[in-house]
Amino acid sequence: MNTTLLLQRIFDGIATGAIYAAVAVALVLIFKATTLINFAQGEMAMFGAFITYAFAVQSDNGFLNIFLGPANENIGDISFRRIWVSAVLAMIGSGIIAIVVERMLIRPFDPDDHLPVVLITLGLFLVINAVAGEIWNFEPRAMPALFPDGRLDVAGARLFYDTIGIILVLALMLGGLFVILGKTKMGLAFRAVSSNVESARLVGVRTGRVLGFGWFLASAIGTLGAVLVAPRLSLQPIMMGLVLIYALAAASIGGLDSLGGAALGGLIIGLTNSVAVQYLANVEAFKFVQAAPLILSIIAMLATLWFRPSGLFGTKRVERV
């Protein structure tokens, strides 16, 4: 066996898995807050990445430049400070948009009746995609990177700085979420709402604010994930839509209410596609999987759900009889 190739496939799996993990974590956050899947999560994240692009590349405002640093027409010469500050502004901006969406489109509906809300998120998916296409066109755009170019050569395999960077940011993001949700008053309220909305409301938790907070957090984190992966995928309206199905599989494998599980699920899907699919494709009878890598991801997801219906790290549902 070519060990360099195997190592390269593992690095590839981690790199693409990190992309799926970033979106899966945001999906899980919304699920924890509302027990529903926000199918527009990827598109909201994509829109946030475009806001980052607008700040970092398209704006040259004297006032903004005080915070962002000098503008530059050449994308490769845009400073990391400008990109990171733009990303933070976009996270805040997209978080605020998410609060508005939650307040205007989600909250008016009965939280126990999920169908209308799921349909609304599907509608949002289409609307946000169309709006982004109208504003920025459907052409791909070069997105300034948040990490320097370059790579490590490990036994002949290439491990790029941006892959390491994405993993590190993902780890920091998860750490931050654990602190926010586990150690703060708002986090406690979030967990209470997540556990039982009615009970939380009865003990005085302002559930509306908490739900808004959940949407803000998910959107901000989704935006960060999209900004991280946009240089790899090319910034364009379809960018996250192509990732969403893998992210959903990742979240299901990890457990829909487990942040760490979602991240791990992303890596499992990434590695399945990069290692299992590619080697399986060497067998003539299974060559087809190379052009349909989703098949193995689905099998991995179904196998997980068959043996562990709550996912690898999800909370088992217990009902009093």
Next chain:
Amino acid sequence: MSKQALQKMLALLFGFALVAAACGGSSGETEASGDEETSESEDTSEDSGGEDEEVGGAASDEDVEEAVQAAGDEEAGEGSTAGSIEELEAIWAEERAAIVETLSSGDYGLGEDGILRGPGGFELDTSACPADWNNEAAADGTITIGYTIAQSGALAVYGNIADGLGAYFDYQNSVGGVGPDGLQIELVVKDDEYVATRTQELVDELLQTEDPFAVTTLGSPNTFSVYNTLNDLCVPHPHVTTGHQAWGDPEGHPWTTGQQLSYSTEALIWANWIDDNLEGPVTVAGLVMDNDFGLAYESSFEVFAEASDTIEEFVAVRHDPAAATLTNEVTTLAAENPDVFISMTAGNPCVLAIQEADRSGITETAQALFTPSVCKTISGTMEPAGDASEGWYVVGGGIKDTTDPQYLDDPYIAWVNEQVEAAGLDSSVSLTGDGFGVRGWGMVQAMLVAAELDGGMTRTNFILALRSMDMTHPALLDGIGWNTNGAEDSYFIEGSEISQFTVADQTWVQQGGIIDLSGLSPNCPWVAGEGC
């Protein structure tokens, strides 16, 4: 909703997604491959080819070899048509008049026996058309053109072509419309998301609700999915936005015409360039979109590679048309240490292929890298790919990119960009310019000819015009013809330049002269499951 219930729903959703992916993708796969892995999807498309088919619709290997060698010995031309837009208009009017004269002076046109006769032995029997078929579908003063195209999904970028095409029709309407009666052109665009089954549904919808004069489509699998339907219904299917060789079948599918360089010819030009410029043994890696489109390239190139003394091995890896990344596929190809890398893909994967080739190290070791003609767009592919796009070659089909700095002063390209802006569109988008300047111009010229023929703007006159065009296309490089000749020559563009991309200037630099294969591509009598 309980978590378990939600997860069951998700599993179900994935199941549907899987089936949808299998159907959508495989309509392409099957049609061209016909192999075991894809044969299940034949029913999603009404016409299909075969992976083992001979290279059809392409000039002979000897002709291509000769033309490539001749072009390599030449200096690159100016690539620019001289003259103001008014002078060009006058030239086009003369050329159209010559075509009208030819078609009016002979035994051409729709006879009383119901047979449409044209030059080059072209014959079309309209007695086989449905009983309610209406030849005068533009009699109400409007020429309605239906267009199914991807405006969302992985190939959404091509949706810009429809914007440009619509803008050209609006321009034509504003300057008096078509023919002596000033017929107005209306474009009805439908988003098929590059899913063949969706194309079928949308074309059915168009036929039932709009009664279009003609319908055109984007994408090889999508076009295959309605190829027989539109021909059986005798609805013109002009200038489909795909270069599959199957569109050169004037006898079996007389109502359908392509326009751009056929993928099989393009593949042969790649192969001949490799033979001429590299020393063997050469390993060629092909990254292939797994549908009709990609497989047309793959099968054509494969035939040549097997006979080549220079090409020792051709390794092809197919990818899902809706893939989010191409990292894994390109890593597989990089492990073969290819001397040549050819991207046989389209849409969003155009950019990914270039970037992943760079990250995998192929760019550093390969002697040549080719991106396909459908990825030639500067603003849509080369610019977003960044520095990784340096030095890539293209067999570009002779089309001038309206955003390429070297053509911005070309009178026609400057006029196109001006009109695109006047229409409220963005002239910095290559494919909008393509829709306006390449496809809009071409479609309208055929309409203008048809409207001058005896009987005016009928469907049969439109087909007769399309099968008889011979004009100087202003968006093509000098030396590249834009012509057809009935049943003898059914391909409009049969020439190309070979260009190399320069990042610093964001421009394609032509290498050598024009590869002229005009009139040399034999027709492709397309048979489902067999190919040409």
